[in-house]
Amino acid sequence: MKKNVAEYITHKLKEIGVKRIWAVTGDALNAFADAVQKDDELQWMAMRHEENAAFACYGSAQLTEDIAVCAGTVGPGALHLINGLYNAKKARVPVLAITGQVPTLEIGTGYFQEVDLKKTFDDICGYQAIIHSPEQAPRMLNKALQVALWDRTVVRLEIPHDVTTQTIDDMYFDHPVVVSKSKLICPDEDILKAVDLIDSGKKISILAGCGAREAKEEVILLSEKLNAPIVHSLKGSDVFSEDIENVVGLTGLIGNHPGYSAVMHCDVLLMIGTDFPYTNFLPQDKKVIQIDIRPENLGNRVSINHGIIGDAKDTVRRIIEKVSPKKENDFLKDHQKAHKKWREQMTKESALENDNIPLLPSLFASELNKQASNDAIFALETGESAVWGARYMVYHGQRRIIGSFNHGSMAVGLPACLGAQAAYPNRQVWGLLGDGAFVMAMQDLVTAVRYKLPIKLIVFNNKELGFVKMEMEEAGLAKSSEALKLQNPDFVAYAKACGADGIKVEKAGDIPAAIKTAIASPLPFIIDAVVTSGVLTLPPKITLEEAYGFSRSKAKEAILSIKGDESQWENIKSEIKAYFTKI
Structure with missing residues (x-):
């Protein structure tokens, strides 16, 4: 026909x-x-x-x-x-x-x-x-x-328009779509050169991204043979989860100090399946080996000593076979200890005992980490929501994360949850969303209701574009309340008007029950998380320029508050309160 x-x-x-x-x-x-x-x-x-x-x-x-x-x-x-x-x-x-x-x-x-x-x-x-x-x-x-x-x-x-309804008479080119599973395999000389460079160093570190997903077991084995700490990119968080023994964390703008230190203080850095974008978080004076299937990624972010175009799993397996084991493990042990200490600090910061009002956002992320299923999918919104997801959650088991990690667009969270839930109807799908980003895309909550997609959304409601505020202060500018302030609707009332459900949470003791209720609900569900805007999401290393910018910003905000700008005074108080709540 x-x-x-x-x-x-x-x-x-x-x-x-x-x-x-x-x-x-x-x-x-x-x-x-x-x-x-x-x-x-x-x-x-x-x-x-x-x-x-x-x-x-x-x-x-x-x-x-x-x-x-x-x-x-x-x-x-x-x-x-x-x-x-x-x-x-x-x-x-x-x-x-x-x-x-x-x-x-x-x-x-x-x-x-x-x-x-x-x-x-x-x-x-x-x-x-x-x-x-x-x-x-x-x-x-x-x-x-x-x-x-x-x-x-x-x-x-x-x-x-007119072509869509025209009949196709000639079907000559109607053939099966060719879906190939071919892999790029590098030559032996590339393996040997990588082995020579690795053998020449005492302190080896691995920076792995989501491109190493299929090579996870091989990367861990290589790490164990070399006593090499594993640092991951944000997109690699659900590959090299932080419960793996040799994983010491994340580097970059929202990373931690052990991850940053392992990358910057090694002798040889092995980059596997990552086009990690932040050059200032990569070493300028170390030997670097990079493995990727995309030639354009090699040396794109840092000067490399050796680049390998090839499948990560095959390449790492062949390196393991030929590389000499490292007996010295002080470099690895030091970073493991530092990472353990950092995780303990994150646990302390996110404890429900920190019940000052407004609440710290970390309390919601930490409790979600405890209750979410081992195969849950998490959509991390761009901005501070990604920080809470990166620092206070562990993506063990079959957990996955999605988000606008390269493009960096707001409003990815809710619709990405829709795509994830439709593809995996039997898995929990959570969105960690800022209030500004949620309101950008909130119209399609009714789509979730219509198609019975029971997505769960935690909306961090601080009535402010929090990450933009930090960028503004880093640049030495005083907080612009008019530009950053948000006037939000009642998110729970909105959810119910759409045919979904929700609950507003303002007290720490109510967080566990709220998440439990969301999990049990057959409907799309919003947790309106009323949180402080005072948490500073600082990178693992602050440059002199950034420190100068923050100091100029705080000085300007103090002057404006003295002159009667109440919004600046409220901002200063919220930051001080959040700081002392965390410690």
Whole structure:
């Protein structure tokens, strides 16, 4: 039976395992909505905003590694996809975006809602195809899917309104999508050179990212043979969890001092599956070996002595076979002790006995860490929420984290939870969200209700853009209350108005019961966590420039408070109170 373009594309997507299309429909997508409606195995996820649709695709594709699909109609609807698709691109996950276009005869005339989408999406997509005739659809769709799956990138199909309903007569290029599991294997001489460099050092450290996920056991074995501390990137937190003996923490802006020290004070640093972005948290005078499957990552952040293009699991396994064991373990033991002390400090800071009001955000993260399931999925919002998730939680077992870790966009949390919960309906899915980010995306809480996706959201309600405040003070500026202050709705009332549920928490003793209630609820659930804005989320190492910036900022804030600015005085009091609560 012959199919029109929309019917063929939806059939092909189902054939390769796609289960849902995240979209907001419109005239150029109506044929797709109709095609999905006729199919019992493919679901149209009717979102309230296209940006959330693209973020939901990211959440699904990041976890499953399968292609996810979103759609936006013509110009405005397609443009709304951009931010979420940028996040998918920078996270290197396979996403197909289907975008409509004005009728063929009107293209190039400045027609209503017409946008040059190819030019607009050039920086996002690894491949774009504009389908001008129905016979092009099989060929271009197959190519798009293969590029997305092999390159782990974003691809786009653009289809004029009138083409979507045209019948495909020639199916010559309708062949199975080629999904390859081929791996890059480096030559023996690369292994031998790496072994020589490792053998030449006494203190070896490993910096591992999420690119080493499949090589986890090998990295741990190499660490044990070399007495090398393992430091992880934020995206590697759910690979090298902090309950693993040789893991000494996270480095970077939201890292800890043991992790930072292990990277900066080794003789040889072995970077495995990470394009860790912060050059100022990488050593400038050490020997560095970098292993990655992407050639463009080698030496991208730090000058390297040796780069290996190859599969992490195979490469590390072959290094283990040839490298000499290290007998000296003082470097490792020192960092293990420091890491244990740091974790004890985090435990102390996040104890429920710290019941000053407003509460420390760490209390919620710590209690969630205790109660969440061993295979829970956590969406960490950009900003301070990622700090609470990184410092007070351990991603052991099958736990996973997702977020806008490369793109750094606000409002990823809620929609990423939707994508994760749809992909894994039997797992707990938690969002750790700032109040500013949640309000950006809150319209799609009704989508969670509609599709019975029981996501759980902790909204850190401090009525302020907290991470931006820290950036402002680091730059030596006084806090701008007008720019940072948030006027929030009643989040629990909003949840219930949407058909979800929620609870407001203002006392430490109520946190355990609130999380237990959220877990038990069959509905999407919001915990309105009323917290202080006074916690300073400082990096593991503060430069003189940053210290100078903070001191200038505090001096300016003090002067403004003396002059009668009550908001500055309240800020100073909240920071002092939070500091003494933590210690």
